[in-house]
Amino acid sequence: MKKRRVYLDNASTTPLDPRVLRAMEPYFLKDFANPSTLYEFGRIAQKAVRRSLEKIASVLNCLPEEFIFTGSATESDNLAIIGAAHEHKKEGNRIVISSLEHKGMLTACFALEKEGFEIIKLPVGKDGLVDPEEVRKNINDKTIIVSVTMADSETGTLQPISAIASIVKSFRENNGNKKLPYIHTDASQAAAYANIDVEKLGVDLMTLSAHKMRGPKGIGGLYVRRGVKLSPVIYGGGQQGGLRSGTENVPAIVGFGEAMRRNEIYKKKNSDHVKRLRDTLEKGIFKSIDKIVLNGHPIKRLPNFLNISVLDIEGESMLLELDEHGIMVNTGSACNSESLEPSYVLTALHNSYEFVHGSIRFTLGADTKSSDITHVLKLFPKIVERLRKISPLSLSINDKKTVSDPRAFVGGRTPHFLRKKSSP
Numbered sequence: 001m002k003k004r005r006v007y008l009d010n011a012s013t014t015p016l017d018p019r020v021l022r023a024m025e026p027y028f029l030k031d032f033a034n035p036s037t038l039y040e041f042g043r044i045a046q047k048a049v050r051r052s053l054e055k056i057a058s059v060l061n062c063l064p065e066e067f068i069f070t071g072s073a074t075e076s077d078n079l080a081i082i083g084a085a086h087e088h089k090k091e092g093n094r095i096v097i098s099s100l101e102h103k104g105m106l107t108a109c110f111a112l113e114k115e116g117f118e119i120i121k122l123p124v125g126k127d128g129l130v131d132p133e134e135v136r137k138n139i140n141d142k143t144i145i146v147s148v149t150m151a152d153s154e155t156g157t158l159q160p161i162s163a164i165a166s167i168v169k170s171f172r173e174n175n176g177n178k179k180l181p182y183i184h185t186d187a188s189q190a191a192a193y194a195n196i197d198v199e200k201l202g203v204d205l206m207t208l209s210a211h212k213m214r215g216p217k218g219i220g221g222l223y224v225r226r227g228v229k230l231s232p233v234i235y236g237g238g239q240q241g242g243l244r245s246g247t248e249n250v251p252a253i254v255g256f257g258e259a260m261r262r263n264e265i266y267k268k269k270n271s272d273h274v275k276r277l278r279d280t281l282e283k284g285i286f287k288s289i290d291k292i293v294l295n296g297h298p299i300k301r302l303p304n305f306l307n308i309s310v311l312d313i314e315g316e317s318m319l320l321e322l323d324e325h326g327i328m329v330n331t332g333s334a335c336n337s338e339s340l341e342p343s344y345v346l347t348a349l350h351n352s353y354e355f356v357h358g359s360i361r362f363t364l365g366a367d368t369k370s371s372d373i374t375h376v377l378k379l380f381p382k383i384v385e386r387l388r389k390i391s392p393l394s395l396s397i398n399d400k401k402t403v404s405d406p407r408a409f410v411g412g413r414t415p416h417f418l419r420k421k422s423s424p
Contacts, residue, residue, distance in 0.1 A: 003325070003326040004325075004326045004375065005326045005328070006326060006327045006328065006372045006375055006376060007328050007365070007367070007368075008327065008328060008329050008362045008363060008364060008368065008372070008376070009328050009329055009330050009361075009363055010304060010363040010364060010365035010368075011153050011154075011156070011189060011212075011304075011305070011330065011361065011363035012330060012363075013211045013212070013217065014192070014211060014212060014213065014214045014215075014365055014366075015214060015365070015367060016211075016214060016215070016216060016255075017214040017215070017258075017259060017262060019258070019262065020214060020215055020216070020255045020258045020259050020262065021255070023254055023255060023258040024216065024251040024252070024254050024255040024258075025251075027045065027048060027250045027251040027254055028251050031044045031045060031048065031250075032045075032250075033045045034247055035048075035049050035247075035248050035250055036237070036239065036247065036248075045248075045250045048250055048253070048254050049248055049250060049253050049254075050064065051254075051257065052253045052254050052256060052257025052258075053065075053067055053257070054257075055257035055258065055260055055261045056208075056221065056256065056257055056260050058261075058264075059196065059260050059261070059263075059264045060196060060197065060198050060206070060223055061197045061198055061199050061200070062198050062199075062223055062225075063226065065226070065241075066223055066224055066225060066226055067221055067222070067223055067224070068221060068222045068223075068224055068240050068241075068243050068244050069219065069220075069221050069240065069244065069248060069249070069253055069256070070219075070220040070221060070222055070244055071218060071219065071220060071249075072104075072209065072218065072219075072220040073102065073104065073186065073188035073207050073208065073209035073212075073220040074102070074103075074104030074220070075104075075220055075233075075234075076104075076186075076188075076207040076208070076209075076220045076221060076222040077101075077102060077104040077105045077108060077147075077186055077207050078104060078108045078233055079222055079230060079232070079233050079243070079244065080145070080147070080184045080205045080207060080222055080230070081095065081097075081105060081108045081109060081112070081145060081147060081184070082108050082111070082112065082231075082233050083230030083231050083232065083233060083243075084144050084145040084182055084184075084205075084228075084230055085112050085115075085117055085144055085145070086231040087229050087230050087231040088144045088180060088229070089117075089144075091142075091144065091180060092141065092142035092143055092144045092180065092181075093116060093117045093118050093142055093144070094117070094118045094120060094139075094140060094142045094143040094144065095109060095112065095117055095118065095119050095120065095143070095144055095145055095147070096120045096122065096135065096138050096139060096143060096145070096146045096147070096181070097109060097119065097120070097121060097122065097146075097147045097148070098121070098122045098124065098130050098147070098148045098149060098159070099121045099122060099123060099124055099344070099345075099348040100124060100128070100130075100149055100152040100157075100345050100348060101147060101148075101149050101152075101186065102149060102152075102153065102186055102188070104186075105147060105149075105186060106344075118142075120138050122134045122135065122138065122148070123348070124348055124349065125349075126349055126350050127157070127296065127297040127298075127300075127349075128152070128155050128157035128295075128296040128297050128345075128348075128349050129157060129159065129160070129297060129300065130148055130159050130160070130164070132160055132163040132164050132166075132167055135148075135164050135167050135168070136167050136171075139167075139168065139171055139181055141175065143180065143181040144180055144181055144182070145180075145181050145182045145183075145184055145205075146164065146168055146181050146182070146183050146184070147183075147184040147185070147186070148161065148164055148184075148185055149185060149186045149189070150185045150186065150187040150189070150190040150191075150194060150196075151187075151189045151190035151194065151301070151302050151305075152189070152296075152345050153189045153345075154295070154296075154307055154343055154345040154346060154359075154361060155295050155296025155297070155301060155305060155307045155345065155346075155349070156189070156296060156301040156302035156304070156305025156307070156363070157296040157297045157300060157301050158190065158194060158297070158300045158301055158302065159185075161185050161201050161202075161203065162200065162201050162202055164183065165183045165201060165202030165203055166202060168181055168182075168183040169183075169202060179227065179228075182204040182205055182228055183202070183203050183204050183205070184203065184204065184205035184206070184207070185201070185203050185205075185206055185207070186206075186207040187206050187207060187208055188207050188208055188209035188212050188220070189212060189302070190302060191208055191209075191212065191213055191260075191263070192212055192213040192214075192263055192267070192270070192304075193267060193270070193271045193274075193302050193303055193304065194302065196208075198223055198225070203223075203225075204224075204225045204228050205222060205223060205224055205225065205228060206222070206223040207220065207221075207222055208220060208221045208222070208223070208260075209221075210252070210255060210256040210259050210260075213259050213260065213263040214259050214262070214263065214366070215255050215256050215258070215259030215260070216251070216252045216255040216256070216259075218249065218252055219249060219252035219253060219255065219256045221256065224243070230243060232244065232245065234246060266366070270366045271303045272303075273366065273368075274303050274304035274364040274365065274366070274368060275303035275304070277364055277368055277370060277372075277373050278303060278304055278305070278306050278362075278364055280370075280373050281306055281362060281364075281373045281376060281377065282294075282306050284373070284377040285306075285308065285377070285380065285381075288377065288380075288381040289310065289380070289381050289384050291310070291311040291312065291395070291397050292308050292309070292310055292311075292397075293308060293309040293311070293355060293397065294306075294307070294308055295307040295308060295309060295346055295349060295351070295359060296349070304363050304364040304365065304368075305361070305362075305363055306361070306362040306363075306364075307346075307359060307360070307361045307362075308359065308360060309346075309351070309355045309356070309358045309359045309360075310358045310359075310360060310384055311354070311355070311358055311393075311395040311397060312358065312388050312391045312393040312394060312395055313358050313384065313387045313388060313391055313393075314357055314358065315331030315357060315358055315359050315360050316331060317387050318331070318360050318380075318383060318384070318387065319331050319360065321383045321386075321387065322376075322379070322380070322383065325379050327375070327376055327379070329360055329361060329362050329363075330360070330361045330363075331359055331360050331361065342356040342357065343356050343359065346359055354393070354395055355395075362376075
């Protein structure tokens with residue numbers, strides 16, 4: 001009997017819309033020319049790129065010339081943060097980010113810190129929200145850029161981007177209408193469901209990714225408001241105004257534009273659909289299983305996100321048990337990485353490692369069916385019950401202090417983040 005497959009990991013990636021694939025196909029085999037060439041064949045590819053830019057600009061409420069195609073959201077984050085830092089290093093050295101940024105942003109900032117830039121990480125509350133007043137307190141005349149993700153990829157908590165942007169704008173106005181600091185947001189996770197009108201949000205830079213909205217992998221983008229100056233991080237033939245050199249990936253660009261267009265048409269319908277099913281899943285889990293903690297904001301979050309901590313069990317154990325039944329989810333627990341580090345996002349929410357290690361993330365999509373949720377609710381309580389019977393842990397839902405040996409979570413090994421550093 002064929003195993004039923006239930007995909008609930010849409011935060012990692014979404015399936016490619018078949019209609020998006022059809023839009024891309026001609027540019028693989030028929031109209032495959034390099035868009036930088038001047039003959040008619042190349043002009044066909046140029047027009048395809050332009051049409052895609054116009055579709056994206058229509059959604060963002062910006063000019064087509066204000067959008068740069070990249071190879072991924074990670075590259076877009078790097079271009080935004082490193083590009084701003086290098087372009088304006090004579091004017092300042094402070095960079096303000098949230099504690100929940102994507103690793104593409106965090107590792108870029110780590111590299112900049114080695115160059116002498118000052119990185120300020122804004123704390124978040126237990127609900128996962130950045131307080132706009134923390135931004136006000138941490139920007140000064142040396143601040144180059146403020147970057148706060150629109151929604152983190154683990155809890156889906158939606159940040160008050162427009163309020164933060166207003167504070168940055170007021171700072172600039174009160175300091176002689178300076179252009180700095182810029183305000184950037186990574187909207188790659190949020191774009192499928194949230195409003196990404198750059199004028200309403202008031203941002204200067206915005207990161208996007210096609211594969212989070214039923215588009216192709218390997219294509220991202222960065223909105224760059226006119227007047228914002230960045231140094232390129234990739235050098236070459238000078239494509240895209242010299243800001244991102246390299247032959248344009250025409251099929252993926254076409255897919256990106258079509259995915260954005262279709263996503264905007266069906267955004268409200270899809271949001272209502274996933275929220276209804278997410279709420280059914282959430283209520284069913286909390287009704288049938290005790291000692292459950294919701295991670296992130298209960299209301300201000302993306303409609304398809306449900307991140308919970310199930311006490312007394314490892315997240316990986318739940319993930320693998322669900323996978324045995326064809327149910328695909330993800331976890332913020334430590335063993336999903338070689339470093340054995342716990343989720344920095346869930347840790348930033350003031351959770352102890354016991355709670356973090358018991359986390360599991362369900363993220364629904366447009367293809368999720370009511371029968372999928374029924375299937376999960378039928379199996380998940382039984383899985384939790386079975387795993388708890390063999391678990392040595394017994395945690396209190398009201399006790400966030402460290403109450404157990406951390407080695408219990410990783411097969412007797414001490415997690416990397418708790419090991420004593422050896423002397424040099």
